Amino acid sequence: MKYGRRAIALGVMSVGLVGIAGPQAMAGSHSWRINEVFSNADGTIQFVELKECCGMNNEVLLSGKYVSSQTTGNIFNFPGNLPCNNCTANQHLLLATSAFAALPGAPAPDYIIPAGFFAIEADTLDYYIYDAFTFGAGELPTDCVNSLHDGGRTGPNSPTNFAGETGSVDACPCPADLDGDGSVGILDLLALLAAWGPCQGECLPPTTCDLDGDCVVGILDLLTLLAAWGPCP
Amino acid sequence: MKGILIGSLTLLLAGCAAPTNTACICDLAKLNNGWCSQCALGYVAGVTIESEMLFEALDAHGHDIDPGGVQCSSCRKAMETDGFCDRCQVGWVSRQAYFSTLTYRLAKGQAKDVSKIRCPICKVNADQPGWCASCGVGMVGNVAFPTKEGFEQASKPYRVFLAAVEVARNCEFCAGAMVFDGTCPVCKISYLDGKGVPLVP
Numbered sequence: 001m002k003y004g005r006r007a008i009a010l011g012v013m014s015v016g017l018v019g020i021a022g023p024q025a026m027a028g029s030h031s032w033r034i035n036e037v038f039s040n041a042d043g044t045i046q047f048v049e050l051k052e053c054c055g056m057n058n059e060v061l062l063s064g065k066y067v068s069s070q071t072t073g074n075i076f077n078f079p080g081n082l083p084c085n086n087c088t089a090n091q092h093l094l095l096a097t098s099a100f101a102a103l104p105g106a107p108a109p110d111y112i113i114p115a116g117f118f119a120i121e122a123d124t125l126d127y128y129i130y131d132a133f134t135f136g137a138g139e140l141p142t143d144c145v146n147s148l149h150d151g152g153r154t155g156p157n158s159p160t161n162f163a164g165e166t167g168s169v170d171a172c173p174c175p176a177d178l179d180g181d182g183s184v185g186i187l188d189l190l191a192l193l194a195a196w197g198p199c200q201g202e203c204l205p206p207t208t209c210d211l212d213g214d215c216v217v218g219i220l221d222l223l224t225l226l227a228a229w230g231p232c233p
Numbered sequence: 234m235k236g237i238l239i240g241s242l243t244l245l246l247a248g249c250a251a252p253t254n255t256a257c258i259c260d261l262a263k264l265n266n267g268w269c270s271q272c273a274l275g276y277v278a279g280v281t282i283e284s285e286m287l288f289e290a291l292d293a294h295g296h297d298i299d300p301g302g303v304q305c306s307s308c309r310k311a312m313e314t315d316g317f318c319d320r321c322q323v324g325w326v327s328r329q330a331y332f333s334t335l336t337y338r339l340a341k342g343q344a345k346d347v348s349k350i351r352c353p354i355c356k357v358n359a360d361q362p363g364w365c366a367s368c369g370v371g372m373v374g375n376v377a378f379p380t381k382e383g384f385e386q387a388s389k390p391y392r393v394f395l396a397a398v399e400v401a402r403n404c405e406f407c408a409g410a411m412v413f414d415g416t417c418p419v420c421k422i423s424y425l426d427g428k429g430v431p432l433v434p
Contacts, residue, residue: 026296028292028296028332030292030332031321031323031330031332053305053308053320053321053323054303054305054308054318054321054323054330055300055301055302055303055304055308056296056297056298056330057298057299057302066418068418070416070421070432075418089299089302090302090304093271124416124423125414126416126418128415129290129406129409129410129412129413129415129416129417130322130324130332130413130415131415132415132416150264151320167337207379209380233334
C-alpha cells in the first residue's frame with residue numbers, strides 16, 4: 001500500500017510534467033530574416049535569400065511557414081522542416097526561380113519559386129508573420145548584377161544556399177540578344193535600329209535596346225551589338 | 234506499477250472537464266509561460282491562450298545562444314546591455330534571446346503566483362495593468378515590475394497581446410501578426426502596434 005501511493009504520486013507527477021511540455025520545444029523558426037532580394041527586369045530570374053539572424057542553431061521548424069509577396073499575392077509554403085539538428089546558426093536559405101538555377105555561377109536553390117514571384121516595381125515580402133522586407137519604386141536594382149540587401153543597401157548579388165554554397169550571377173549574359181533566340185544576329189540589329197534615338201518612357205537598361213544604359217539608343221549600342229555578334233556565350 | 238497507471242489514468246480521464254482537477258498542472262504552466270497540454274491551453278504572463286499557433290509564435294521563453302555565434306553587431310551590443318536589436322527584432326535579457334517586444338519586456342519582470350498576492354491593488358492590477366504606489370510595484374498580467382519604466386514598457390505590448398488573444402478566436406494569423414507587427418496572409422491586413430494599417434507599399 002505504501003509503495004502503491006508512491007507509485008500513484010509518480011504517475012501524477014509524470015502526467016503533470018508531460019502536461020506542461022508540448023509546444024514549448026526549443027526548436028523554432030523565429031529567427032530567419034529576408035536578407036537579400038534579386039530580380040532581372042522581366043522577373044524570370046529572381047531569388048529571395050533568408051538568413052538566420054541571431055546565431056540560433058535549431059531554427060528548423062519551417063513546416064507551416066511561408067514566404068509571400070503582398071503585391072503579386074504569390075505564396076511559397078515550405079514543404080517541411082529542415083532535416084537536421086543544430087544546423088541553422090547564421091545559415092542561409094535560398095528560394096529562386098528555375099531560370100536562376102540554370103545560370104552559370106548560381107548556387108543550387110534550396111527551394112524553387114515561380115518566375116515573377118514578387119513584383120519588381122515595389123513590394124513587401126513576408127516571412128510568415130515574423131519578418132517583412134519592403135522596397136519601394138526604383139529601389140530594387142534590375143541591372144542583372146546588383147541586388148537589394150536588408151537595410152536598403154544595394155550591391156553585387158551574393159546568393160547563398162543552406163549548404164553554404166555562394167556565388168554571383170549575371171542575369172543578362174547576352175544583353176545584345178534582344179529577341180532572346182540565343183544569338184546576336186540580324187533581327188537584333190533591326191530591333192536596335194528601330195529603337196534608334198532617345199529612350200521612350202522609363203529608362204530600364206538593358207531590357208530596351210539601350211545596351212549601355214545612357215537612355216539613348218545610339219552608336220555605342222550599335223558597336224556593343226556588333227561586338228557580340230554570333231551565338232551567346 | 235498498477236498505481237502509476239491508476240494515477241495517470243485518473244488525471245487523464247479527469248482532463249479539463251473539471252478545472253479544479255487540473256488546476257495544479259495548469260498553474261505551473263501559468264507561472265512559466267508554458268503550454269498545458271492536458272487542457273490544450275497556453276499561458277503568457279498568466280493570460281490564457283487558446284490558440285496553439287499564437288502560443289508557439291510568442292515562444293515566450295528565453296533562448297540560450299552561444300554568444301560567439303552571434304554575428305549581428307547590434308545584437309551583440311544588445312546582449313551586453315539587456316537591450317533590443319531593432320534590426321533583427323530580437324530582445325536580450327540575461328544573454329537569452331526573446332523574439333517579440335512583449336516577451337522581451339516581460340522577461341525583465343518577475344512572474345508571480347497571483348493567488349498568493351496579498352495586496353488587493355496589486356491583485357486587481359494583475360487583471361488590468363496598473364501601478365501600486367504603496368507597494369511600488371506594477372503588475373502586467375502575473376508579472377511584477379519594480380520600476381515604473383519597466384512596467385510602462387511592458388504594458389503597451391501587453392495590451393496588444395490581450396487584443397490578439399481575442400482576435401485569435403477568429404483568425405490566428407491576424408493575432409500573430411498583431412504581436413509581431415506582421416501581415417495576415419488570410420485577411421490581407423498588416424498590423425502596427427496592434428492596429429490594422431494599409432498594406433505596404
